[in-house]
Amino acid sequence: MEHFVVSARKYRPQTFKDVVGQQAITNTLLNAIENNHLAQALLFTGPRGVGKTTCARILAKMINSDGNEKEDEDFAFNIFELDAASNNSVDDIRSLTDQVRIPPQVGKYKVYIIDEVHMLSQSAFNAFLKTLEEPPRHCIFILATTEKHKIIPTILSRCQIFDFKRITVKDAKEYLKYIAEQQDINAEDDALHIIAQKADGAMRDALSIFDRVVSFSGKDLTRQAVTENLNVLDYETYFESTDLILSNKIPELLLQFNNTLSKGFDGHHFISGLASHFRDLLVCKTPETVELLEVGEQTQAKYLEQSKLATQQFLFEAINIANDCDLKYKSSKNQRLLVELCLMQLASINFDGEKKKGKHFIIPASYFKEKGIAPIPVKKPEIVKSTEPQKTLVVNEPQTETIKEEAPETEIAKKLVQERPKIILNSKQKATSGLSLSSIKKKKEHLIKQMEVVLDEEDLPKDEFTETQMQEVWEAFVDDLEQNGKYNFASILRIDTPKLIGTNIHLEFPNETNKVEVERQQYDLLSFLRKELNNYDISLEIAINEEKEKQYAYTAKEKYEKLKEKNPNLDLLRKTFDLDI
Numbered sequence: 001m002e003h004f005v006v007s008a009r010k011y012r013p014q015t016f017k018d019v020v021g022q023q024a025i026t027n028t029l030l031n032a033i034e035n036n037h038l039a040q041a042l043l044f045t046g047p048r049g050v051g052k053t054t055c056a057r058i059l060a061k062m063i064n065s066d067g068n069e070k071e072d073e074d075f076a077f078n079i080f081e082l083d084a085a086s087n088n089s090v091d092d093i094r095s096l097t098d099q100v101r102i103p104p105q106v107g108k109y110k111v112y113i114i115d116e117v118h119m120l121s122q123s124a125f126n127a128f129l130k131t132l133e134e135p136p137r138h139c140i141f142i143l144a145t146t147e148k149h150k151i152i153p154t155i156l157s158r159c160q161i162f163d164f165k166r167i168t169v170k171d172a173k174e175y176l177k178y179i180a181e182q183q184d185i186n187a188e189d190d191a192l193h194i195i196a197q198k199a200d201g202a203m204r205d206a207l208s209i210f211d212r213v214v215s216f217s218g219k220d221l222t223r224q225a226v227t228e229n230l231n232v233l234d235y236e237t238y239f240e241s242t243d244l245i246l247s248n249k250i251p252e253l254l255l256q257f258n259n260t261l262s263k264g265f266d267g268h269h270f271i272s273g274l275a276s277h278f279r280d281l282l283v284c285k286t287p288e289t290v291e292l293l294e295v296g297e298q299t300q301a302k303y304l305e306q307s308k309l310a311t312q313q314f315l316f317e318a319i320n321i322a323n324d325c326d327l328k329y330k331s332s333k334n335q336r337l338l339v340e341l342c343l344m345q346l347a348s349i350n351f352d353g354e355k356k357k358g359k360h361f362i363i364p365a366s367y368f369k370e371k372g373i374a375p376i377p378v379k380k381p382e383i384v385k386s387t388e389p390q391k392t393l394v395v396n397e398p399q400t401e402t403i404k405e406e407a408p409e410t411e412i413a414k415k416l417v418q419e420r421p422k423i424i425l426n427s428k429q430k431a432t433s434g435l436s437l438s439s440i441k442k443k444k445e446h447l448i449k450q451m452e453v454v455l456d457e458e459d460l461p462k463d464e465f466t467e468t469q470m471q472e473v474w475e476a477f478v479d480d481l482e483q484n485g486k487y488n489f490a491s492i493l494r495i496d497t498p499k500l501i502g503t504n505i506h507l508e509f510p511n512e513t514n515k516v517e518v519e520r521q522q523y524d525l526l527s528f529l530r531k532e533l534n535n536y537d538i539s540l541e542i543a544i545n546e547e548k549e550k551q552y553a554y555t556a557k558e559k560y561e562k563l564k565e566k567n568p569n570l571d572l573l574r575k576t577f578d579l580d581i
Helices: 023-034 052-064 090-100 122-133 169-182 189-199 203-217 223-230 235-246 250-262 267-283 287-292 297-307 312-328 335-347 365-370 411-419 437-451 467-483 487-493 512-520 522-533 546-551 556-566 569-577
Strands: 041-045 079-083 110-115 139-145 160-163 499-501 504-509 539-544
Touching (some): 023 160, 052 139, 079 090, 090 110, 090 122, 169 203, 189 203, 189 223, 189 297, 203 223, 235 250, 235 267, 235 297, 235 335, 250 267, 267 297, 267 312, 267 335, 467 487, 467 499, 467 522, 487 512, 512 522, 512 539, 522 539, 556 569
Parallel strands (some): 041 139, 041 160, 079 110, 110 139, 504 539
8 A cells, every 4th residue: 555645745845936825935035045145044934834844945955956966855964954842942952053063064054944933942042042143154044933923032133034924715726726636636616715715824734624625525526525524614505594584584594594503513603604705795796896705706606696686785784783693602691592683683684775764853733734734623532321320431631722523624534534433431441530640641642642743854944043043942941931830840951051063952961860851851842942943853962971960069168159159249248247158
């Protein structure tokens, strides 16, 4: 049986041209070698599996190569690799510095490649400083690490630093495609793309995953085999979920989620992937951003097709809901219910672009008279007494004005008069007294509902007015309250001077009680202001400022100081007659 060599070792690049996704660094190193401008201490840093050690080995061979050596010459006597993870003591560094003095027997340079250099101890770093700063002419140090921030600044200042970047999905997919051709493997484009995405920017991880999937599926590498082996959610799952969401099919959507969980997938993985799917659909809405979609050609066509079915407004709201669920997932005690609620919200989004106007306006009766809108006259409901002897209860009905008996003017009015219900009260029915608290409350709520009329904003008057005019009308309303004996509400309205911003009247109160009282009686206030100023876009904004609490006088001394500010002669009166506070 022939010995198997993993692809990460078998296809390790032998020249800088074979290195994937690091063109800027390889070109810099090539130019440095050609121009004899190579530093004696180099630091290669970046994520795992992006080619740091590989580039160090290629560089070590190139600087010792003169063109006369054999093809398989690896200059083993000139290249020394040290694993700092296991050789991190001061003695190991001292042994290395002792070897540095000896010149190479073959080639020009001795190259020391120290991998995972951040694992060296503090004392080992300090012992290495002098040698790293002034090594012999025949010696070059190449340090490699994944965690540059753990290296002390004195080492960093002595090195020429090269930052390796993550391998892009596109570059990784192209290299996997090349390897598949070398091994006579029929690989689908989407299958290679999933492997490249799963590798997360590490080429070594991509090759390891490739070997594993090939062992599973053989010479035919399909998208289904890759998703099954790697235990990743397929694109088709999210395409199907989105179709169900757009069709508002909540039961089918919950069943699909249950099926996903039964396959061993995590709900967090599902919802985060769904949010990314909505992001990809949003990217496809604009032709200029389609290139941000890192998927295969066949999958890209599916994204473009489904993006036409979803509006941009729907996608924005869906991303917001899914992302909110993603953030709350770890802290939730019932994680499955959280995801199911999120899916039901997504399937309930009204994505037709229509929004109900949530702004209500208080319209007085005079406005309808100006518009020529006549109320439909109705008769009082008849009270029919039962033939059996029983108690008759009198119902008090609130009436603001006398309703005259007139013939109905419209067919609708005739129908209303003909079909009006007859009220029969007997001793078994429960009636509410007209003087009870619940009855008064219901009457007030009924009047408020009659005043709330939702109309188109364009039909309402919106005359301009100044802050001074608003404050004069405000003062008139407060004076009217005092004349009617509503001193409590009037005193609350005098706490702060109203300020006008646009059509919003801003108030600040020292506590929540004042705010609640004004909000409870704001209907009469807004009705008065809108009618007097002839602008039905006026609204109230009430804030609580606890600092205002300090402005009020509670003790006798504080009251005296307040009065003295208004009339300084009060202090003269107190001193003249030697009065106490």
